[in-house]
Amino acid sequence: MEQSSAFLPSGQPVRVFCRNASEDLYHGLLLQQRAHGQGKRIFQMILSLVLAAAMLVSWLLDRTYTMGLFLGLVCIALFLMILLLPGYIMRHTAQMLAEHCKELEFQVFENGALVFDGLAADALPSEETAVYEDAEMFLFETKSHRVYPMPKRNVEPLDLKILKDFFKEYPAFYPFADAGGGR
Numbered sequence: 001m002e003q004s005s006a007f008l009p010s011g012q013p014v015r016v017f018c019r020n021a022s023e024d025l026y027h028g029l030l031l032q033q034r035a036h037g038q039g040k041r042i043f044q045m046i047l048s049l050v051l052a053a054a055m056l057v058s059w060l061l062d063r064t065y066t067m068g069l070f071l072g073l074v075c076i077a078l079f080l081m082i083l084l085l086p087g088y089i090m091r092h093t094a095q096m097l098a099e100h101c102k103e104l105e106f107q108v109f110e111n112g113a114l115v116f117d118g119l120a121a122d123a124l125p126s127e128e129t130a131v132y133e134d135a136e137m138f139l140f141e142t143k144s145h146r147v148y149p150m151p152k153r154n155v156e157p158l159d160l161k162i163l164k165d166f167f168k169e170y171p172a173f174y175p176f177a178d179a180g181g182g183r
Contacts, residue, residue, distance in 0.1 A: 007123040009114065013107035014162050018154045020102060026094035028139045028149030033086070035132045035141075035174055041082060048079040106150055110166055113140060115148050122148070130172035138163065 018024075052075035059068035105116040112125040124140055132139040140148040152160060167173045 007125040009109040011110045016106040018104045022094045022098035029090040051075045126170040134176040
């Protein structure tokens with residue numbers, strides 16, 4: 001675990017204890033992907049479909065051009081991989097993380113957070129941590145893209161208001177509306 005020696009907590013912490021299920025971790029990974037944008041992935045899917053259509057049309061115009069048929073099918077397979085593989089990888093990653101990271105304790109301060117996983121602590125200074133919020137959770141992401149989900153169901157209503165006030169002062173706080181959003 002990474003430990004930042006420069007992080008000195010200030011103020012009273014808000015303590016939150018979380019038991020993470022694989023569904024919470026999967027939702028956190030989806031939120032992280034959504035936060036970083038899916039523009040490249042959508043562009044790649046559109047490009048693969050356009051190339052597939054071009055190759056299949058060239059094959060239809062000249063049936064002896066079997067390379068066009070082959071490349072069209074390869075582009076369709078590429079489209080399906082780009083569409084389905086990230087979700088599969090995130091589900092598998094969430095299951096693996098759930099086995100090793102079942103319980104987290106957060107101590108959130110005005111200028112950062114400490115996360116305890118039972119073995120060690122991670123210091124998350126506000127300048128080096130992005131915090132994403134949606135209707136179900138807060139997600140802390142470090143510079144090394146390590147994520148710590150904090151489901152809102154584990155947070156007391158009064159603490160939820162205090163946390164939102166803390167996070168508004170963080171340099172990288174991204175609340176998501178139900179319709180979408182991101183950086």
